[in-house]
Amino acid sequence: FSAKASLMLPSWVSSCEIDGQVVFLDVLANRYSRLEKEAASALGRGDVDSLQPSLRRLIEDRHWLNSNAEGARSSCCAITRPAREHSAEFDMRSPSGRQIASAFRSLASARFTIALRGFDELLWWVQRNNTIAQTEGPPASNRSGLISAFEYVERFAIRRDRCLLRSIGLQHLLAQNGYESTLVFGVRLHPFEAHCWLQDDDLILNDTIEMVGPFEPIRAVR
Known part of the structure; x- marks a missing residue:
């Protein structure tokens, strides 16, 4: 399996699903966020209008859907399951x-x-x-x-x-x-x-x- 940037989200945001919830890591903000799977799916589609106002403000503040935002210097790679x-x-x-x-x-x-x-x-x-x-x-x-x-x-x-x-x-x-x-x-x-x-x-x-x-x-x- 691999950790990767979510659909429609920039390269500095990674996500994983746990128990029906999706956790996001924003490396520019150095912050973790957690969403219910339904809200995360809407975010992945770029359907921001269906999200709660507080969540929309958070996404806008972090420029997650701004394709012109300055990107991260670091990049993520595939993860091999530890054995x-x-x-x-x-x-x-x-x-x-x-x-x-x-x-x-x-x-x-x-x-x-x-x-x-x-x-x-x-x-x-x-x-x-x-x-x-x-x-x-x-x-x-x-x-x-x-x-x-x-x-x-x-x-x-x-x-x-x-x-x-x-x-x-x-x-x-x-x-x-x-x-x-x-x-x-x-x-x-x-x-x-x-x-x-x-x-x-x-x-x-x-x-x-x-x-x-x-x-x-x-x-x-x-």
């Missing part, structure tokens, strides 16, 4: 001192970037990191060692619930060492919650299937 966990399939090697130092630098870079950039700019930065990874040549460091190094740093410097910081930091570390990865965002309802994690194809790099399973993917960046 494997890195921690279950690969030996988690003891990280070297150099890898740990690199992990600390990537974490600092991620903190700085999250603090200073808007959400769309942050996602564009992730894509730029992957572009850099493509030009790095053969990876100079074992990926399992890098992941172990970042997990070591996490224990001292990041709360476990800081999924965006954890994922952005690890993505930067991997890219700096020649490894691409996909940043995936998911949502669930009752209560509403958003989560993100890193994947490489169907392999989860920094989480577990048990943890990400309840979340319906809504957008991915690579």
Whole structure:
């Protein structure tokens, strides 16, 4: 399956359906919205007149139906359903001192970037990191060692619930060492919650299937 922009909606808006409702992610506004399926279908058709006035105002304010609106710098990609966990399939090697130092630098870079950039700019930065990874040549460091190094740093410097910081930091570390990865965002309802994690194809790099399973993917960046 894949997360994609809804019919008639711009590329910076992604959606997914959960329990008869449709959740939207607007990366320019950095906001999630939720609609009943009937209203979402009307929106997808461009039938704005049938929507409630408050919803029409929201759509107009966010320029969802304005084809001339300035677009996002980032773009979404197809999402592969996660089926494997890195921690279950690969030996988690003891990280070297150099890898740990690199992990600390990537974490600092991620903190700085999250603090200073808007959400769309942050996602564009992730894509730029992957572009850099493509030009790095053969990876100079074992990926399992890098992941172990970042997990070591996490224990001292990041709360476990800081999924965006954890994922952005690890993505930067991997890219700096020649490894691409996909940043995936998911949502669930009752209560509403958003989560993100890193994947490489169907392999989860920094989480577990048990943890990400309840979340319906809504957008991915690579």
